[in-house]
Amino acid sequence: MSVRIKIHKNSELTKPLILETLNRFSKEGELIGTGYRNVIKILEIDGVKYNIKGFKVPNVINKIVYRFFRKSKAERSFLYADKLLEAGILTPSPEAYVEFTSLFVFGKSYYISKQLDYDFTIRKLIDEPQCEDYDNILRQFTQFTFQLHEKGIHFLDHSPGNTLIKQTSDGYDFYLVDLNRMEFKTLSYDERLANFARLSPKDYMLDIISDEYAKLINKPHNELRERMYYFSEKFSSGFKKKEAFKKKYYFWRKKKS
Incomplete structure (x- = not known):
């Protein structure tokens, strides 16, 4: 396998440092999540924390x-x-990013970013509906998403864990992660509203989101809320069917082996 390493122009990393870090990736570092599909770890390089995602x-x-x-x-x-x-x-x-390839096939790849110290994600609002400043956080998040849409950014994995939130003296800063599925284009009305579908099936969340987004886009709240409900229910139904199929398939494969 040959290796291709692309380092950002503003990064202080070097190819030897990256290769040395990847050599210890499987044995060291703080694991983020389950590592079931992709493996994400925090590792130090020259005293600085980096987030490394192994696809x-x-x-x-x-x-x-x-x-x-x-x-x-x-x-x-x-x-x-x-x-x-x-x-x-x-x-x-x-x-930086790193790719291992042979003459004919693609192998392992890694994306490296600076580790961000953040306070919480949108998942907090799902797990703790009574959390402090709930309404304000959700409305600021809706304003943030509106800015994405206005700038022609369609974040296809707009889900609860993929926006990191830092509290500041002025409010909240929102950082997108898990970036490999995006489109850059003018979004239609339905695409804008469907972009919230992955966030939560909770009606009380959609009530706040739809109220704030209706103000931003200058549309009737009731109309917009019902459309958001439709896309949320459609996504939840499809997700449940997909998960049921996976369970059946993996159960069958396990039995066969």
């Missing part, structure tokens, strides 16, 4: 697709982070 090796078809026809998830994360920052949208500082 799952793609299936047979995608090994060829990512080798010749499409940018890898690691490269897209790196490029999209730069696009976000240029548009004035916060994301942890992009540092």
